[in-house]
Amino acid sequence: MKKIFAIAAAFVLSASAAMAQDYLRLQASFVANKLTDYADDNVKPKGINFGGVAGFSVSDNLPIYVEPGVNIAWAHSAKDIDGGGEIKFTYMSAAIPVNCVYKYDINDKVAVSGFLGLNNKFNFMAKEHDKGDGYKNDFSWLSKKDMGSRDNRANFYQLGSQIGCGFHVQRFYVGYQFQWDWMKFQETDLPGYDPHKWVTNYITVGLTL
Numbered sequence: 001m002k003k004i005f006a007i008a009a010a011f012v013l014s015a016s017a018a019m020a021q022d023y024l025r026l027q028a029s030f031v032a033n034k035l036t037d038y039a040d041d042n043v044k045p046k047g048i049n050f051g052g053v054a055g056f057s058v059s060d061n062l063p064i065y066v067e068p069g070v071n072i073a074w075a076h077s078a079k080d081i082d083g084g085g086e087i088k089f090t091y092m093s094a095a096i097p098v099n100c101v102y103k104y105d106i107n108d109k110v111a112v113s114g115f116l117g118l119n120n121k122f123n124f125m126a127k128e129h130d131k132g133d134g135y136k137n138d139f140s141w142l143s144k145k146d147m148g149s150r151d152n153r154a155n156f157y158q159l160g161s162q163i164g165c166g167f168h169v170q171r172f173y174v175g176y177q178f179q180w181d182w183m184k185f186q187e188t189d190l191p192g193y194d195p196h197k198w199v200t201n202y203i204t205v206g207l208t209l
Contacts, residue, residue: 023055023065025173027206033075033091035185035196043128045091047075049202055101063103067115071095085132092125097162111168119160119179126154141186154186158198166204173206 029049051071058064071094078088099117106112126141139146141154164177181197 025206025208026052029202029204032201045075045077049073065101067099088129096120113166121158158183171208175204177202
């Protein structure tokens with residue numbers, strides 16, 4: 001049994017050692033956002049995310065990396081409502097994620113990876129446009145003036161987490177990520193604005209430099 005374990009350990013270490021090197025990757029994602037515990041189901045903005053990550057090896061023998069990154073996202077939703085009205089929502093944010101990544105080298109050209117990490121997100125646009133029969137209303141969720149008070153205003157900063165996986169073919173990358181917030185996007189007693197957080201799905205393509 002000890003010999004089998006030793007052989008298996010040697011195989012894992014030898015296979016992973018070749019991948020234990022630093023990397024830089026530029027990437028773009030399709031993103032689909034949803035607000036949890038939100039009374040109105042009209043705000044589900046979809047959009048794009050651009051950014052990059054840098055991987056730093058933490059071991060000479062294991063393919064484990066610390067992977068900080070930076071990205072910026074834009075998303076938009078538009079939905080028709082009863083009476084010929086429409087609700088539009090535009091959302092922009094920047095983020096600094098930090099992941100712990102494990103990569104497994106299938107061969108010298110193909111690898112798979114999994115990751116888990118923290119996400120520091122900075123919201124800088126959350127605008128809503130409501131239009132109906134005889135009325136029009138434009139406001140920012142991040143504005144104390146538009147929302148009536150500082151307590152009703154959405155948060156500029158949110159801490160969250162993400163988990164995901166990736167598929168690497170030489171320099172090309174395709175991955176999936178699910179990200180959820182720990183901190184509330186908005187906590188208010190306004191009607192229809194229950195406390196809620198973002199959850200986001202990412203489909204990502206990237207190029208390793």
